[in-house]
Amino acid sequence: MVALSVILFPPLVIAFLLVMERVEEPLRRPAGPREVAEFLTTASAGEVDTLANSGIRRAMARWRRRRRSRVRREAEPPVV
Numbered sequence: 008m009v010a011l012s013v014i015l016f017p018p019l020v021i022a023f024l025l026v027m028e029r030v031e032e033p034l035r036r037p038a039g040p041r042e043v044a045e046f047l048t049t050a051s052a053g054e055v056d057t058l059a060n061s062g063i064r065r066a067m068a069r070w071r072r073r074r075r076s077r078v079r080r081e082a083e084p085p086v087v
Contacts, residue, residue, distance in 0.1 A: 038067045046070050 038046070043063075050058070050070055058066035 034064075034068075038063065042067070049074075 046054075046067060050066070051073070054066050054070050054073070057069050
């Protein structure tokens with residue numbers, strides 16, 4: 008059992024690190040000027056509050072989530 012743990016532990020750690028890098032990459036990407044301008048023109052009151060309280064990263068993340076969910080809803084066919 009110990010031998011199995013010794014053999015499997017390094018590949019599992021490497022796999023975890025690769026997955027976490029893919030998760031963190033969008034968080035490290037700075038918002039572009041065009042995206043910030045679009046945010047400022049279309050942000051809701053809650054997103055502006057998030058900008059004031061938590062900073063641009065959280066506000067942009069919240070805005071992107073809202074925009075992404077709106078695009079998904081528009082892409083779904085209407086239910087009759």
